[in-house]
Amino acid sequence: MASSPPDDGDEWVDAVIAEDLLKTSDPIIQQYLAGRSALIAEEQKQRSDYSFRQNLSPIARKASDIVSRIRAEEQSSTWTPALEESLAIATPTVTVHPGMMFTLAKPTMEATRLWRIVRRMPKGALLHAHCDAMVDFDYLLPLVLDTPGMHIASPTSALATAAQRREAGVDIRFKLTRPGAGAGAAIWDDENYVPGTFVPMAEAAESFTPGGREGFLSWLRSRCVISQTDAVEQHHGVDEIWKKFMGCFEVIGSMIHYEPIWRAFLQRLMKMLVADGVYWVEVRFAWQIDYCREGSEEPELDYTHMFQVIEEEVAKFQATKEGESFWGLRMIWTSLRGLGTRPIIQNMSDCIATKLAFPHLVAGYDLVGPEDAGRPLADLLPELFWFRKQCAVEGVNIPFFFHAGETLGDGDSTDNNLFDALLLGTRRIGHAFSLYKHPRLIQAVKDKRILVESCPISNEILRLTGSIMQHPLPALLARGVPCALCNDDPAILGQDSEGMTHDFWQALQGWENVGLAGLGSLAENSVRWAAFEDQDAEDWLRDIREASVGAGIKAERLRRWAVEWERYCLWIVTEYGDGEEDGDSESK
Numbered sequence: 191m192a193s194s195p196p197d198d199g200d201e202w203v204d205a206v207i208a209e210d211l212l213k214t215s216d217p218i219i220q221q222y223l224a225g226r227s228a229l230i231a232e233e234q235k236q237r238s239d240y241s242f243r244q245n246l247s248p249i250a251r252k253a254s255d256i257v258s259r260i261r262a263e264e265q266s267s268t269w270t271p272a273l274e275e276s277l278a279i280a281t282p283t284v285t286v287h288p289g290m291m292f293t294l295a296k297p298t299m300e301a302t303r304l305w306r307i308v309r310r311m312p313k314g315a316l317l318h319a320h321c322d323a324m325v326d327f328d329y330l331l332p333l334v335l336d337t338p339g340m341h342i343a344s345p346t347s348a349l350a351t352a353a354q355r356r357e358a359g360v361d362i363r364f365k366l367t368r369p370g371a372g373a374g375a376a377i378w379d380d381e382n383y384v385p386g387t388f389v390p391m392a393e394a395a396e397s398f399t400p401g402g403r404e405g406f407l408s409w410l411r412s413r414c415v416i417s418q419t420d421a422v423e424q425h426h427g428v429d430e431i432w433k434k435f436m437g438c439f440e441v442i443g444s445m446i447h448y449e450p451i452w453r454a455f456l457q458r459l460m461k462m463l464v465a466d467g468v469y470w471v472e473v474r475f476a477w478q479i480d481y482c483r484e485g486s487e488e489p490e491l492d493y494t495h496m497f498q499v500i501e502e503e504v505a506k507f508q509a510t511k512e513g514e515s516f517w518g519l520r521m522i523w524t525s526l527r528g529l530g531t532r533p534i535i536q537n538m539s540d541c542i543a544t545k546l547a548f549p550h551l552v553a554g555y556d557l558v559g560p561e562d563a564g565r566p567l568a569d570l571l572p573e574l575f576w577f578r579k580q581c582a583v584e585g586v587n588i589p590f591f592f593h594a595g596e597t598l599g600d601g602d603s604t605d606n607n608l609f610d611a612l613l614l615g616t617r618r619i620g621h622a623f624s625l626y627k628h629p630r631l632i633q634a635v636k637d638k639r640i641l642v643e644s645c646p647i648s649n650e651i652l653r654l655t656g657s658i659m660q661h662p663l664p665a666l667l668a669r670g671v672p673c674a675l676c677n678d679d680p681a682i683l684g685q686d687s688e689g690m691t692h693d694f695w696q697a698l699q700g701w702e703n704v705g706l707a708g709l710g711s712l713a714e715n716s717v718r719w720a721a722f723e724d725q726d727a728e729d730w731l732r733d734i735r736e737a738s739v740g741a742g743i744k745a746e747r748l749r750r751w752a753v754e755w756e757r758y759c760l761w762i763v764t765e766y767g768d769g770e771e772d773g774d775s776e777s778k
């Protein structure tokens with residue numbers, strides 16, 4: 191073949207082309223294209239969002255086409271190679287992955303039309319998120335600082351040098367003691383601070399250098415979040431980022447285990463979720479019993495008060511105008527998987543005791559912490575069988591909602607957690623990042639109607655994937671696995687907001703096959719697989735199977751969600767429709 195393009199001036203070349211080349215309208219090419227479309231359509235039938243897509247109303251179809259058009263426009267106007275390259279030049283230590291890294295894309299993303307559209311979407315239920323990491327620090331840290339009686343200590347050293355401020359332990363708690371004036375500054379002073387001494391937090395903040403209160407808040411924030419720099423320096427690897435991540439939990443955990451803060455925390459969480467179109471949340475939490483009531487520095491002996499407060503605050507929120515549409519909140523009890531047998535059994539007992547006292551607030555049980563660091567589920571079998579037996583003895587039903595396969599491994603013990611999660615009867619799987627490598631398991635997950643709680647931004651920040659485009663969720667959706675999107679640890683990992691808009695947005699802009707209908711299906715799944723009430727395995731599966739035509743609470747909420755979805759699609763059409771879309775096309 192000639193390597194140079196035909197010269198425009200050479201008329202004979204055009205003549206040869208006109209003579210020899212088939213036109214797109216020629217039957218052979220038309221036949222080819224028909225076969226091609228049929229093959230694509232055939233494959234799309236296997237998708238888990240296929241039937242949702244098929245059943246779109248005319249308005250939803252039109253909204254979906256509008257969103258696809260806007261997506262394509264922004265793809266070519268905003269998400270250009272030039273933008274990627276300008277970021278690569280500005281940050282030479284960063285590897286620019288196709289699809290862009292989340293924290294680099296975030297400010298641009300939040301200014302798009304697609305953002306405004308996704309923000310408004312009724313997202314249903316948030317099924318996978320860790321309590322301490324759910325409320326934004328711009329709200330939380332000033333609140334903690336301004337709560338009377340809050341003190342700060344470092345158990346390891348003063349917080350004088352940059353290294354100490356970066357690495358030393360930080361403990362923030364309510365204390366009755368009132369040391370003499372000026373004691374707050376001692377924590378910044380290597381000479382005079384006795385490690386472990388609690389000093390008044392407000393005083394410490396005022397005497398912080400540089401910057402006083404503002405400087406203090408920004409330092410404290412840096413101890414609670416994975417910074418953009420931490421997130422993009424991927425050459426540091428999974429273990430390094432997990433070390434930073436665990437350090438954040440230690441700082442945050444200490445400060446929210448105090449009644450007034452816990453109450454405000456819950457209100458903020460629910461308010462921000464509703465504002466993001468999330469009506470229901472299942473919160474995983476791993477608190478030791480170090481929670482204190484207002485005015486007390488003596489930790490409670492059990493979880494009763496903490497759960498009492500949850501009950502009160504949910505009811506209080508639901509009684510407000512804002513909270514009218516909030517369906518509620520339940521907890522998924524979690525133990526730290528890395529602990530030994532004794533503390534895990536103790537924690538399981540606490541779980542059962544709390545379940546007996548607050549059956550409606552404890553939805554299930556899970557194990558958390560860095561999965562690659564162990565212990566794997568296979569190693570935890572004695573504890574898990576004990577738990578099951580003990581639940582039976584006590585007459586409670588606490589189903590499993592296991593994390594599994596949050597790993598890059600293939601056939602290692604973390605990857606194999608997927609087999610155990612399935613065999614142990616998990617109702618959903620948290621992450622299931624490595625599931626796409628397991629054809630037999632995928633079949634079983636579908637047969638048993640297990641939902642995958644996928645957390646794409648979390649997986650990216652914790653270094654399992656370089657960008658949304660490398661994430662395996664599309665492989666699961668294409669194979670028909672039911673999935674929901676979740677935000678995992680949004681306050682720590684960089685979404686910086688309680689809602690799920692960032693994760694939904696990433697899925698929409700990242701994956702051509704998803705589209706508005708795909709997002710709708712993921713949201714509908716979150717409602718369909720929510721644990722609204724205690725159910726035995728049979729009733730749980732029946733409600734998932736019957737979905738909105740069932741008779742129970744789940745069916746009723748699915749119908750309510752569907753009404754919101756239609757209203758939302760109508761809003762898209764009214765706001766962004768320009769008459770070009772006719773709603774007849776194959777919707778994505």
Ligand SMILES: O=c1[nH]cnc2c1ncn2[C@@H]1O[C@H](CO)[C@@H](O)[C@H]1O
Binds near residue numbers: 321436526560
């Ligand atoms: O994505 C995750 N996988 C496993 N464990 C996690 C993840 N995110 C947070 N935690 C763990 O949950 C506890 C707080 O509930 C923390 O110990 C944290 O390490």
